[in-house]
Amino acid sequence: MATEVTVPVLGESIVEATVGEWLKQPGDPVKQDEPIVSLETDKVAVEVPSPVAGVMGAHAVQVGDNVAVGALLATVEAGGAAAAPAPTPAPAAAPALAPADTAGQQAPASGDAxxxxxxxxxxxxxxxxxxxxxxxxxxxxxxxxxxxxxxxxxTPATPAPSAQPTPTPSVAASTSRKEERVKMTRLRQTVAKRLKEAQNTAAMLTTFNDVDMTAVIEARTKYKDLFEKKHGVRLGFMGFFVKAACMALKDVPAVNGQIDGEEIVYHDYADISVAVSAPQGLVVPVIRDADQLSVAGIEKTIGDFGKRAKDGTLKMDEMKGGTFTISNGGVFGSLMSTPIINPPQSAVLGLHRIEDRPVVRDGQVVVRPMMYLALSYDHRLIDGREAVTFLVALKNAIEDPTRILIDL
Known part of the structure; x- marks a missing residue:
């Protein structure tokens, strides 16, 4: 008897997903609650488990197909390995290339489907x-x-020994150029749409500053081992920046606000969205009530987000909301950027790489580890004075981390 596997309820207002990856192929043994297919929604990848144990039946849809909630994905046949479909005999002459994949390109032949x-x-x-x-x-x-x-x-491959030298062909090397068309993932489509909407709606402007990272680096170097031993998580720079941002948001509430129709909504809490890498692209989970968390609590939350983003187990509710965003392009080597607002938020902070640069301190030219900061903001709500004030408050807290401890 076959059991149907359908698209589950994906969350509030989400009625459709894209088939991202089949984790089980027809004939594979399947355990109950074992993931068999990964679906991509607007925000995260969702793995669909098998409702029963048995053998994977036929796929009803292919990778890249759009499927609605409740649509048939596949069937799972009851029984063990004996119930698996008989393998199809191999053709007498195998083709040099495997069948074309869903993007229209031919994939190299291999033991993996x-x-x-x-x-x-x-x-x-x-x-x-x-x-x-x-x-x-x-x-x-x-x-x-x-x-x-x-x-x-x-990794260089080790050439297999040859009994006879292979004659060099006289035909000239091919100069053909190849192209590949790959369908945009649902996440990438949503990101593209939202970012363009932000540009079309907000009166977006970016202001810059730089920050001397000497004090934070010294504090991290001095306490990182004790911190990890006590809290079970590494001490990074994001914990300092999130706490400093929360303090600056209290000083400049407009940066933590948003426009709703003809009204301005001010938040007396700070839900900080942080961009983390996932296999399908950047995702932006939210640190709830970040202003109430310690540096250790923030680092634990970010570490958990990063791990589950790679595993594809972030929940959609963890992506919703957020009053302010921090994006750290420095981990990829970015020197400077103008980040785009994440609607309906009104501002986003961009962090960049740390590099030694000459600066003047007390009349002397010295070399210090410096980082550029960028604040993109909606000029309809936030004035230039407020944007600069926010960045200066953030800069002061990072350059003198004692301010974070005494809330100054």
Whole structure:
């Protein structure tokens, strides 16, 4: 008897998703509650578990298809391995390339089915020419990740011994250029739409400042081992910046507000959205009541977000809301940027890389670890004076972390 697997309820106002990756192929044994397919929504990837134990039946939809809540995804056949469908005999002459994938490109032939690889992994396989059948997966349940493919590509292959030298072909090397079309993920489509709406709606402006990171670096170096031993999490820079931002938001409430129709909404709390990396792109979970948390509490929350973003287990409710956003492009090497507001918020803080630069202190030119700060804001609500005041308050707190302890 076959049990149908359908698209579950995905959350408030979400009625559709995109099939991102099949985790089980027809004929694979399946345990009850074991994930069989990953769906991409506007905000996160959601894994759909099997309602029963048995054998994976036919897929009703393909990777890249849009599916509505309640739509049929696949079936799970009752029974054990004996109930698995008989394998299809291999053709007498195997083609040089595997069938084309959902993006319209041909994937390299290998022991792994192309559908078992996520879109980013398939893209890396196409770009590098690595045979995924030779790659050992380090992801969840042994799945191959993009980093696994890139690592395999950077490892020189050992050529197999040849009994006779291979004659050099006289035909000139191909100069053809290739293109690949990959359907935008639902998350990327939503990000693109929201960012363009922000540009079209807000009177967006960016103001800059720089901050001397000497004091924070010294504090982190001095206490990082004790901090990790006591709290079980590494002491980073984000904890300092979130606390400093919360203090500055109290001094300049407009930066923590938003426009709702003809009204301005001011928040007496700080729910800080933080951008973290996920396999499908950047996601922005929210640290609730960040102004009430300690540096340790903030670092624990961010660490948990980062881990679950990579595992694809962040919940949609954790992405909603937020009164102010911090985006750290410095971890990718960014020197300076103009971040875009995350509506309906009115401001976003961009952090950048730390680099040694000459600065003047007490009449002397010295080298200090400096970082550029960028505050993009909606000029309809926030004046230039308020934006500069916010950045100066943030700068003062980072350059003298004692201010954070005494709330000054």
């Amino acid at each position: 192309p559908a078992a690889l996520s879109p980013s992994v398939r893209r890396a396989v196409l770009e590098t020419g690595v045979d995924p059948g030779t790659v050992k997966g380090t992801g969840k349940d042994g799945r191959i990740t993009k980093d696994d493919v890139m690592a395999a590509a950077s």
